Amino acid sequence: MNCDRTIRGLFVGLVTLDFVYLATSTPQSNQKIVASDYTVSAGGPATNAAATFSYLGNQANLLGVVGTHPITEIIKADLANCRVELQDLAPTTNQIPPVSSVIITQGTGERAVVSINAAKTQMTSNSLAADILHNIDVVLIDGHQIAVGNAIASVAKTKNIPVVVDGGSWKQGFENILPFVNYAICSANFHPPNCNNSEQVFDYLADFGISHIAITHGEQPIQYLSDNEIRTLEVSQVKIVDTLGAGDIFHGAFCHFILFKNFTEALTNSAQIAATSCQAFGTRRWMNTKG
Secondary structure, eight states: OOTTSOOEEEEESOOEEEEEEEESSOOOTTOOOOOSEEEEEEESHHHHHHHHHHHTTSEEEEEEOOOSOTTHHHHHHHHHHTTEEEEESSTTOOSOOOEEEEEEETTTOOEEEEEOOGGGGOOOGGGSOTTTTTTOOEEEEOSSSHHHHHHHHHHHHHTTOOEEEEESSOOTTHHHHGGGOSEEEEETTOOOTTOOSHHHHHHHHHTTTOOEEEEEETTEEEEEEETTEEEEEOOOOOOOSOOTTHHHHHHHHHHHHTTTSOHHHHHHHHHHHHHHHTTSSTTTGGGGOOO
16 A cells, blocks of 8 residues: 555445434324434445545545436535535436435434345446556445455455445345455445344355454444454443434445554544444534544
8 A cells, every 4th residue: 555645445335315304203194293404425435435534545446327417416416525526326316316314313323224225237247348447456346236245355365455345234135246355444334145143244254255344233342353352341321312314324434544544543543433423413513623
């Protein structure tokens, strides 16, 4: 890695438009509620990770499907504000992008989400530019563009570019990407086939040759594999306002810190960034806070 130039990351996956509301509770059937606050931004695991990576002083390239539908202008404006460079896999499509509606419960930070993922906008590796990995220092794949992610991960492996997988949940086709992965950062909701607990997840991923694995558990300690031993890492206890995107933000921070620190240190610093994000509403406002 050439430290005399800007560090560049490629983030591959889902791009959505997120409408996020802060309310005292989620609505019951046939009930209308009034939110006390709201925010609109681009969303998706790879997208929020890219925004975080950029916030930490790097160049973030986001690879996903956006297109030309009128509401994509909101997505593009937010990405531009976050200094994230969009590389659109389907720049001429006029299909409406995936939209998420999120209600954050005031007082607990818990979230309720209704969303559409990238199932209707899957692209093939034929849409990739030949120089897609030129000057890229780290790759993150969230699994929402499986074919594209697989193609990029396999090439990254040959170029010794570290590949981070965002294991928010298991997605069919992940098994093809895992042989190329250097770091698997998973949530407690990541359940590969026949895996019912963390130990089985560690074993499953290690069988693919992944030597650096972590499983986050929200405000509970992180479990991680280091030197062939499963260890735990305490996380900061903070007053939670909103947990939306905390895992994505963790992944974006990890892509930054792992280029300069060892695995344990990168996890520690990433958890601190994620904890900071939980103290502000939405996935962007924490970037404007001090301290």
